[in-house]
Amino acid sequence: MTTAIKDQVTERVTxxxxxxxxxxxxxxxDSRFEELDIDSLDLVELAQxxxxxYGIEVTDADMDKIKTVQDVADFVSQRQS
Amino acid sequence: MSTPAATVVEAPAKPERRVGCALVTGAxxxxxxxxxxxxxxxxxxxxxxxxxxxxxxxxxVASIEEIGGRAIALxxxxxxxEQADEMLAGVADRLGPVLVLVNNAxxxxxxxxxxxxxxxxxxxxxxxxxxxFRLTRGVLGQMMRERFGRIVNVSSVVGxxxxxxxxxxxxxxxxxxxxxxxxxxxxxxxxxxxxxxxxGLIETELTREITSNGADGLLGxxxxxxxxxxxxxxxxxxxxxxxxxxxxxxxxxxxxxxxxA
Numbered sequence: 475m476t477t478a479i480k481d482q483v484t485e486r487v488t489x490x491x492x493x494x495x496x497x498x499x500x501x502x503x504d505s506r507f508e509e510l511d512i513d514s515l516d517l518v519e520l521a522q523x524x525x526x527x528y529g530i531e532v533t534d535a536d537m538d539k540i541k542t543v544q545d546v547a548d549f550v551s552q553r554q555s
Numbered sequence: 556m557s558t559p560a561a562t563v564v565e566a567p568a569k570p571e572r573r574v575g576c577a578l579v580t581g582a583x584x585x586x587x588x589x590x591x592x593x594x595x596x597x598x599x600x601x602x603x604x605x606x607x608x609x610x611x612x613x614x615x616v617a618s619i620e621e622i623g624g625r626a627i628a629l630x631x632x633x634x635x636x637e638q639a640d641e642m643l644a645g646v647a648d649r650l651g652p653v654l655v656l657v658n659n660a661x662x663x664x665x666x667x668x669x670x671x672x673x674x675x676x677x678x679x680x681x682x683x684x685x686x687x688f689r690l691t692r693g694v695l696g697q698m699m700r701e702r703f704g705r706i707v708n709v710s711s712v713v714g715x716x717x718x719x720x721x722x723x724x725x726x727x728x729x730x731x732x733x734x735x736x737x738x739x740x741x742x743x744x745x746x747x748x749x750x751x752x753x754x755g756l757i758e759t760e761l762t763r764e765i766t767s768n769g770a771d772g773l774l775g776x777x778x779x780x781x782x783x784x785x786x787x788x789x790x791x792x793x794x795x796x797x798x799x800x801x802x803x804x805x806x807x808x809x810x811x812x813x814x815x816a
Binding site: 519 | 699700741744
């Protein structure tokens with residue numbers, strides 16, 4: 475169950491990053507946002523996607539800890555369990 | 556301060572019909588009412604916000620419906636956070652996402668600074684500036700998702716040059732200009748533009764008394780030698796909201812008969 479959620483979140487985050495302008499082949503679960511072509515506005519929008527689509531409140535402190543695609547998947551899975 | 560990475564953004568595709576609405580604050584009369592009508596003529600469903608003048612707002616709605624447009628009156632004191640939040644939720648439910656926001660609501664509470672009380676300062680800042688900040692924050696998410704948005708802040712010539720007796724109003728209107736420029740730079744790559752107009756002396760109920768009381772000195776400061784009309788300001792806002800203005804961002808357009816020239 476948890477793995478399924480994580481896979482689904484990883485897929486959603488990847489599609490969001492691609493929409494922000496990142497090349498799909500560059501986005502891996504352990505990709506660090508700072509290494510990708512992702513800026514602060516993209517991260518704000520990513521937080522909004524998480525809030526809207528998973529019904530989870532994401533604080534600035536949470537976002538400070540989220541550095542990779544995998545971190546997002548772990549965060550959502552943890553909050554939903 | 557870190558600078559966001561420079562990503563090349565494609566110019567917007569040929570505009571399609573936007574599904575969403577325009578929200579104009581302080582739209583029961585004057586510049587706001589003229590703007591609501593102008594945007595309705597361009598096909599926008601319009602949220603006509605009013606604070607006290609419900610009758611005025613309903614007559615604006617009626618005039619829009621007469622030309623086949625769609626509008627609703629929305630009572631809310633935009634300076635009160637909860638009312639503003641409720642209004643935003645309500646308008647999105649009834650007319651769709653807010654893709655155009657015109658921050659027009661304004662109040663004055665004049666007095667020389669040496670005698671200006673905290674209440675007069677805070678109230679003017681709250682309605683003229685803080686409300687624009689909160690409403691902008693409230694609609695940016697919807698605009699970012701749509702990759703389209705138009706925000707126009709109604710500043711004033713007094714935000715550009717001194718007008719003794721209006722330190723609070725001038726500070727708020729100058730603040731709106733700084734807010735406009737900063738937010739424009741933050742969200743431009745999402746297809747959102749944020750601009751301001753800076754009206755000079757515009758003939759509204761608020762200023763009619765001044766202009767009819769033989770204010771020759773005041774009119775003498777205006778190269779055009781006449782006050783402007785709300786429709787002349789609304790026409791500029793209408794342009795800034797249009798698809799044609801897609802590359803105008805962070806601009807402050809004086810609409811003042813040459814007063815700030």
